[in-house]
Amino acid sequence: MKLHHLRDFIAIAETRSIRGASRRLGLTQPSLTRSLRELEAELGTPLLERHARGVVPTPIGEAFLRRTHAAMEEIRRAQEEVGQLRGRQTGAVAVGLSGATWLGLVPGVFPAFRKSHPGVRLHMVEGFFPALEGRLADGTLDFYIGPRPERIDADHYSVELLFENERLVAGRKGHPRRNARQLAELVDAEWILTGAREPLEREFADVFARYGLTPPVAMVQAESMIGVAALLSMTDALALLPRQWVESPLFSSVVEVIPIAERIDSADIVRIARAGLPLTPAAAHLATLFERAAGHYTHQRGRPATPR
Known part of the structure; x- marks a missing residue:
């Protein structure tokens, strides 16, 4: 088994075709077909099979692809490390x-x-x-x-x-609940579900349960920073955000912190x-x-x- 066998196999698996791998590597299709056959013969099992959506790895091929990809990445890193240690x-x-x-x-x-x-x-x-x-x-x-x-x-x-990190309650500039000082005052507000751990609903509910409050039901979930910023700036919804979000120029220009007394820990x-x-x-x-x-x-x- 040689490095070019692994390189060719990865290219075919990722592009899902001999033709795509040929374009990526600049090699002829017959040479790639031969390389794949040599690799499969050495391993004693098929690694790829044809489907309507193209060439896809067999279950054994999937496992081998993960290993070969990691191996090739380490070889690349080894080459780069040598160059960097030489001052390049x-x-x-x-x-x-x-x-x-x-x-x-x-x-x-x-x-x-x-x-x-x-x-x-x-x-x-x-x-x-x-x-x-x-x-x-x-x-x-x-x-x-x-x-x-x-x-x-x-x-x-x-x-x-x-x-260690913490989350803060954030809403748009001039939010009608901006003078709230207790989490209990915000239970009936509209909330945007955000968080770092699945399931998000449990992470959100735990914040309120910790202080003996009935968790509100968040009906909106946003998974992008831009989406959260847009919703907060244009509605009266609130969100629990990492401190770094609220303090950044991206958010601080459109949202403000509602300074409740309770500390809300984050991961x-x-x-x-x-x-x-x-x-x-x-x-x-x-x-x-x-x-x-x-x-x-x-x-x-x-x-x-x-x-x-």
């Missing part, structure tokens, strides 16, 4: 970031990384860990920063705490990476910049940094 500005870093991370930490991290690594391509993806775990597992992403998931496989991932912000696999020098430097930004952010809030 090369390669790429890909990270998954939650909305709170984008708004609270990226503004300080991005210019520092571009200054220190101008030749390294940076790919940042928005999302929560459950949606991005597959891309972290197969090596597409170097690491993730965002709310700690309720469940995580400690054998496969390392988790580093950056800071800790953590960095998650694959266990046992070192980051490239460029990715490690980016991780360090995020750690420094988290420490600075915590200090600005007047709270001591949380020990890791």
